[in-house]
Amino acid sequence: MRIGLLGTGPWAERVHAPVLADHPGLEFAGVWGRRPEAATALGAAHGVSGYADLDTLLSEVDAxxxxxxxxxxxxxxxRAAEAGCHLLLDKPVALTVPDARRVAEAVREHKVASVVFFTVRFGGDQIPWIEQQAALGGWFTGRSDWLGSVFAPGSSSPYSASPWRQEKGALWDVGPHALSVLLPVLGDATQVTAVAGPLDTLHLVLRHAGGASSTLALSLTTPVAGGGTGMEIRGEHGVAHLPERGEGPIAALHRALDALHESARTGEPHPCGADFGLRVVEILAAAERSLESAGPVDV
Structure with missing residues (x-):
């Protein structure tokens, strides 16, 4: 599968480009970016071309x-789906429900494969844990904390200059990670209630289709010494904790690309495809409405 990279920022430079260049099942074909000079530089660093014209790149790749x-x-x-390209998408798929729906509809209409890269969903220890807990069922409640320090004093995060993170905060940045694990285990969300905490911090309460409930604590402004992530679920089988991440995003992206390749080969949609990405955006948008209305919102 020939694959191109769209983007030249820190996430593209630190994670996507090295993985695409190293993945044994892919041929890294080139880079396109909104700044052509950056695309040329990033491509050169990995022995591929930088493309000034997106349509040219799309015509020369499979994904x-x-x-x-x-x-x-x-x-x-x-645009890529219309060109027949399979999609490895970042999270969130979009910042509005109509935009996310357009992506999902384009994937279905043009019969391309799609995978949304939720890093935890593709973690080596997390994949079997999620599958096992979903198969067990009988869960009563869950709790998920995603307390980042991207914008905290003393943070050295390379993403602190990200305009969209500054505007949309933790709900849209780390909220997708929490939902990507809770939903397959506890079931789809039917209702969300959001309450503001300090700075960009949000607390969500979800009701799930199977009757369970869950709480989420989301922040990008947690003091560096107090940050961290964790998830636990409780039910008929006791208490289960999501394994801590022992690897970075590089290994997870390799698995996500394997999943995209397999979905493209078989024609079977992946559980983390564009439709799931749309559902996550619908829940995040409902949380925003809940925050504005100071009450629960059905989703």
Whole structure:
């Protein structure tokens, strides 16, 4: 499978480009970016061409790996799907429900494969844990904490200059990670209630289709000493904790690309495809409405 990279920022440079260049099942074909000089430089670092014209790249590849802000991703994902390219999407798929729906509809209409790269869903220890807990069932409640320090004093995060993260905060950045694990285990969300915490911190309460409930604590402004992630679920089988991440995003992206390749080969949609990405955006948008209305919102 020939694959191109869309994006030249820190996430593209640190994760996507090295993985695409190293993945044994892919041929890394080139890089397109909104700044042609950056695309040329990133491509040269990995022995591939930089493309100034997106349509030229799309015509020469089978798939694209997108590492762009969600406000930009949706239009380009639709354009790539229309060109017949399979899609490795970043989370969130978009910042509005209509944009996310356009991506999902384009994937279905043009019969391309899609995978949304939720890093935890493709973790080596997390994949079997999620599958096992979903198969067990009988869960009563869950709790998920995603307390990041991207914007905290003393943070050295390379993503602190990200305009979309500054605007949309933790709900849209780390909220997708929490939902990507809770939903397959506890079931789809039917209702969400959001309450504001300090700075960008949000607390969500979800009701799930199977009767369970869950709480989420989301932040990008947690003091560095107090940050961290964790998830636990409780039910008929006792208490289960999501394994801690022992690897970075590189290994997870390799697995996500394997999943995309397999979905493209078989024609079977992946559980983390564009439709799931749309559902996550619908829940995040409902949480925003809940925050505005100070009450629960059905989803």
């Amino acid at each position: 694209v790996s997108i590492a762009l802000p969600p406000s930009v991703q949706a239009d380009l994902a639709v």
